[in-house]
Amino acid sequence: EDPAVVxxxxxxxxxxxxxxxxEGGANSLAIRVANLLGAEPIVTTTTEALKSVIVGIGCRRGTPAERIVAAVQTALADAGIALDEVRLLASADVKAAEAGLLAAAVALGVPVRFIAAAEIRASLRDFSHSDFVKKKVNLPAVAEPAALLAGRRTRFVCxxxxxxxxxxxxxREGFSWSESAPEVP
Structure with a gap:
């Protein structure tokens, strides 16, 4: 029995x-280590490496993990997407110390990536803007830009x-050898 090595x-x-x-748990250990250090987990096991869905999340300070997990599960179910297709959760870097969001990532078994506020502000992509979010965190939006900017060749599913x-x-991230998800208007 080989040990998990990261x-x-x-x-x-x-x-x-x-x-x-x-089998030895190194993939999940890599995700946990990456979350702790703010690193990128590298998983090459084919069934896990091909996960392509990114969940962008915006929430108020102090939102419990259970509510975040339930919201993610509802959104995935509504879109007909299984949890095992999710590659990572994403949010703005102003949420990097948000205990509920970090705990939700652990509960769901996926890494979380935080996108720099400057990157969100500099993005030329078309996001749904929120005056509330602008007032609270000085960003035009959180969930949409986080979902798109956390991956490569991403398109909205929802x-x-x-x-x-x-x-x-x-x-959903597009892979060079496969079709990308159609853009949602």
């Missing part, structure tokens, strides 16, 4: 599942929707 690059940017990925006070947007 390695980090010298800069702490990448947490790589090196040995005993799926633009922002509010579920029990939590804003969720779903995006």
């Amino acid at each position: 390695v980090l690059d010298a800069g702490g940017r990448w947490a790589v599942s090196l040995l005993s990925g799926h 633009r922002k929707k509010r579920i029990n006070g939590i804003t969720i947007a779903l995006a």
Whole structure:
């Protein structure tokens, strides 16, 4: 029985599942280590590496993990997407210390990535803007830009929707060898 082995690059940017990925738990360990360090988890197990859905999340400070998990599950079910298709959760970096969001990522078993506020502001993509979000965190939006900017070649599966006070947007990454999800108007 091989032990789970995860390695980090010298800069702490990448947490790589090196040995005993799926069966030995290195894939989930890489995700946990990446979440703790703010690194990118690198998982090459085919069934896990091909996950393509990114869940953008906006929530108020102090929102409990259980409510975030329930909102994510509802949004995924409404879109006909299984949890095992989710590659990561994403939000704005102003939420990086949000206990409920971090705990929701652990409960769902997916990493969370925080997008720099400057990157959201600089993006030329068309997001649904919110005066409330602008007032609270000085950003035009959180869920939609986080969902799109956290991945590569992303397209909306579901633009922002509010579920029990939590804003969720779903995006799918396109792979160069496969069809991308159609853009949602």
